Amino acid sequence: MALGLATGSTQESLYAQLVRLIRQRSIDVSKLTTFNLDEYIGLGEWHRQSYRYYMHEHLFKHLPLSRQRLHVPDGLADNPEKACQAYSEAIRAAGGLDFQLLGIGSNGHIGFNEPYTPFSSRTHTVALSDQTRLDNGRFFSAHSEVPTHAMTLGIQDILEAREIMLLATGRHKADTMAQLYHGDANEALPASALKHHHNVTIVMDREAASGLPEHMQNANPRTR
Template sequence: MNVIVVKNYEEVCQKGVEFFIEQIQKKNNINLGLATGSTPLGLYDKLIEWAQEKNADLSHVTTFNLDEYIGLPKDDPNSYYYYMKEKLFDPLNLSPEQTFLPDGRATDIEKECEAYDQIIKDKGGIDLQLLGVGVNGHIAFNEPGTSFSSNTHEVRLAESTREANSRFFSSMDEVPTHAITMGIGSILEAKEIVLIANGTNKSEAIQQLVEGPQSEDWPITALQSHNHVTVIVDEEAASLLKK
């Protein structure tokens, strides 16, 4: 595991986007795993800035998102499809054929989960996966107690996760209770993983990842078993690390 500590969020995003730009430029066809939430936004802005400045050809890029709320239509401003389309896909001029998310409105959620894992395999797997982390150590929507061998599945969201995401909704009542999420086992199949985090509220999760034992109580610790993980954090997120 490669741990990079930088000064602030701006530097976290800059260091993180460098990994993505390098891979996009290096590979003829590349599958990127993407995350939502507030943490990746700065990185996405920098990726857009680079692509527009360089007039980059991204026709060889395919993206797969980690998760989607169950029950929200694609045109709902709080759906992750809407978020990604507005924040990244449209600015990068990525076509719908290049972008994949779980369908939270599928009539058979179990079949949708199986189909999503199969699409990723059929496309050759994820080359570079971006991750954030929740305060309780969740990655994607894999809450504490999730099996490290889990595939894409339906999950009931922890109240702490719903509360953290409620800032994007008008009220807590509007926050969905369930989601489809790529499983921890699915995430670990990515060839390379970059995790970014900032702020003191993420410091315990980062400490568990870097210095703690591997435990399903902290889903983030599953990454300890992956051979190609880079963790990029600011000084606040790294504040509990002993080294």
């Protein structure tokens, strides 16, 4: 099985629960293959703010996973564009993603696909928006330390996953989730590309769902 994984504070409790369940049920994960959504350009795997480091701390080091099967874009690649192409090809060679986990940015980005990223995009480099750098600045000691560029799985790569789950928590995501619920698929809101997928589950807490119609706030919404 090939899993597409995401990072961020929203995912931390999920990974903790996943580790607990795998250990309790003695699930064999030795042949599990993972592909992370993104990585900052310029940060190596042992930089504390790199996504490879995040995954090591929150998931990889807690399970008997094969390192050769754990894929995260190389933020220190000599040729980032070539590395991006190879990353999409590696996913296809693995048979595609069986499951993709997503978070969502306050501007609607999934992965680091910023607004107006073509829905047809493959893994690519991206200049991070001011909003994204501001949102992620809380993880760095100074705004000047926040990387300006990243590598990210493309929207088309994401949409080719057989199943997708998006998690959203916090009132600061409420406006974005309301736009996603009410609007049509539009490249101005990258997450709206999920409306083109046949098997998407969206999980929100009450705060993130507070901008939705009242009957939806107490439901388990599923978008198709």
